Amino acid sequence: MKTDHEAVKQLTGGDALVEGLKVHGVDTVFALPGAQIYGLTDALARNSDSIRTFGARHEQTSAYMAFGYARSSGRPGVFTVVPGPGILNASAAMLTAHGCNAPVLALTGDVMSGFKDRGRGQLHELPRQLEILQGVGKWAAHIEQPADAPWQVAQAFQKMQSGRPGVVSLQASWDFFTRVSAVRLQQPLELQPTPPIDSDAVEQAAKLLSKATAPMIFVGSGALEASSEVNQLAEVLGAPVVSFRGGRGVVSDDHPLGFTVAAGAKLWPKTDVAVVIGSRFELLDIRWRHRPAGLKLIRIDIDPAEVRRIPAEVNLVADAAEGASALANAVLRAGPPKHRDAEIAEARATAEHDIQSVQPQLDYLRVIRDVLPRDGFFVEEISQVGFTSIFGFPVYKPRTLVTSGHQGTLGFGFPTALGVKAAHPDKAVVSICGDGGFMFAAQELATAVQYKLNLVTIVFNNNAFGNVYRDQQESFAGRLLGSELVNPDFVQFAESFGVQAFRVSTPAQLRPVLEQAFAADRPILIEVTVPRGGDSSPWKFLHPTFSN
Structure with a gap:
């Protein structure tokens, strides 16, 4: 008798991919639907009892959510977006995930099979897309037929999780996702063995x-x-x-x-x-x-x-x-x-004393650490508070601090934190952002509301790209270009999405508001007002000098 994994079924390409995900234990996918992948997103819709699918307002967010899911849990994160501009929008998050050794699978489309490699300019055509995907991860492949999908999915998971984890991608032609074929499901492949101890x-x-x-x-x-x-x-x-x-x-x-x-x-x-x-x-x-x-x-x-x-x-x-x-x-x-x-x-003790000079960032971080449960998740951002958290925010368990690693990807924090919350709905998750980085994905407040992701987001608003502003002041004779920002009223902005919002201006004011936020069952935004140029530089602790 054939097992379920060996049985032959008549499936569309989209169904074959979804069945492959289920075989590998995937229960969450992040997606932004579009024409080339309709067959895949329809298959996800028909399997909503076994796979949760989170939408987003931008392809980059879908990929960042998959990264946050993977980084915080250690489990594979999966996202799907359209090809061409869609996958390029997602590529910053893919590069970040790969740099952080996070196991992430990208699923995307391509032009119709009859137009492939003909340069006819069909919707979203991206020449050499597969090469681009191979360049931002460990491995990528094009699936020709639905019957090939289970094997390619199994290979993707094997490559993604063996050795040094990273990003892998699968693409297929537009018509692949709705084409019906006989498909035999594939059991997961064993991971490549770890090197023996020398x-x-x-x-x-x-x-x-x-x-x-x-x-x-x-x-x-x-x-x-x-x-x-x-x-x-x-x-x-x-x-x-x-x-x-x-x-x-x-x-x-x-x-x-x-x-x-x-x-x-x-x-x-x-x-x-x-x-x-x-x-x-x-x-x-x-x-x-x-x-x-x-x-x-x-x-x-x-x-x-x-x-x-x-x-x-x-x-x-x-x-x-x-x-x-x-x-x-x-x-x-x-x-x-x-x-x-x-x-x-x-x-x-000496280091703890010395870093007290980095203010007000350190006092705010101390409040967050006091209120955030020990097993809660802290998602940093490329900001003055984020830089300070590298040495000023105590971390007690692996994976509970989520960073963008060496990529230093401005704007990653808020959308990544949504993925962390999706992976850990019962844990406290806080996203700390600068005003500049937050605005990269501020529209995703709608995603938080729609999917009831009760993330706590703290926006430190100094009306500047703070690091750029300081560098231009100190190293380029104060010639400012693009570092001064004009922002919306963040409280009113958040409330327009149905997000409860607060504004504070001191660490003492932050504490009771943060306690209330972690107890809430809805997304919360807290704006912290900081004078432009009012942050101490953290860089002497990140680039210290040593005497010879």
């Missing part, structure tokens, strides 16, 4: 660490599923664990060894061995731009290409959890280095 490399690394006097660990997005193992390694070594963005919460900020970059910079000049786990380690030559004399590097990363990008004494191509655990056990056998608890505690 015991010689582990022993070499353990010898370096057993002789270290000032080791430090650095973690990125690749360590999000290795929290327990990284904590074990840190405690064996007595070494602080630093994350710039992606690995925040892998070691909790209330753990004595949980360090922000501000605290890490205090100990960096004396560091003799750095263990870098699942991180591009941009601090080394982009942010800190200082390498202590005699520094030895040990890198653990599942991506062989990554460990080749920065020369290291030991390269361990391995799953982060497996590699960290193997290294911790090897250090125990070799003999752990002497711990320096007092020095580490002093560095944490």
Whole structure:
């Protein structure tokens, strides 16, 4: 007898894709319908009992919501938009998701099969669209026939989740989605195996660490599923664990060894061995731009290409959890280095004192942290408060801080937070935005209302692209161009969508309003008024200088 996965069914291309999603456990899709994908969105409508579909007002939002869903949950995020301008609108979010190693599947259309590669200018035709999709992710493919769809979906999920996770795309011609064919469903493919542990490399690394006097660990997005193992390694070594963005919460900020970059910079000049786990380690030559004399590097990363990008004494191509655990056990056998608890505690305390100068951002972040539940989600944005949160907002659990990673994508925060809320309807989610970034997707307040996503959005309004404004003032003799903004009345704007809104101007005023907002069962917007140029610069903690 054939199982359900082996049965042959008469399906449209759209149905074949949806059945493939269901086989892979997908229960949420983010979509903006259009002519070329009508057959797919109709199939989603007919399967609404098993797959929730969230609409949006812009293709970019559909993709950002998929990113927020994936980044905060670790589960694949799926979105579908029309080809050409639709998928190009979504490409900024795809690039962001791929840079953050988020498993996201993009589904899109193409011109009619009879017009493919003929350059006839059919609606939304984008020459070499498949090549573009291949350039913003791990893998992309064109599906020719409905019968091919289950296999291609299975490949997409395998590619997306194996090794270093990332973005994959599937496209098909306009007529594919409504064409009926005999289709055999495909069971999920096994993920590609993780590299075996190189015991010689582990022993070499353990010898370096057993002789270290000032080791430090650095973690990125690749360590999000290795929290327990990284904590074990840190405690064996007595070494602080630093994350710039992606690995925040892998070691909790209330753990004595949980360090922000501000605290890490205090100990960096004396560091003799750095263990870098699942991180591009941009601090080394982009942010800190200082390498202590005699520094030895040990890198653990599942991506062989990554460990080749920065020369290291030991390269361990391995799953982060497996590699960290193997290294911790090897250090125990070799003999752990002497711990320096007092020095580490002093560095944490000094950094905490120093960052108090970044105001008013830090006081607002302190209020948000006090009110946001420990397991709530904080979605930052490219803004003065967002920059400050990198070192000024404590994070206690992996994935509860959502960032745009090294892409620094202005405007990502609010639409991404909608996807975080869709993934975690029972958790508190807060989106912090600058006025400039919020306006990239402000129309999505309608999406929040329509789908009852009770997201709390805080818009810090300084009537400027704050960083640009400061740079033009300080570095270009005050010649301002495009950095001063004219905004709507954000309270009235939000209320016009049916969103309850408040306006505050101090951290003390924010606290009771935020408490009320998290208790509400509807979307809430809070405008925080800040004088233009009234934010302290956070950059001395993000680009510190070191004496030689």
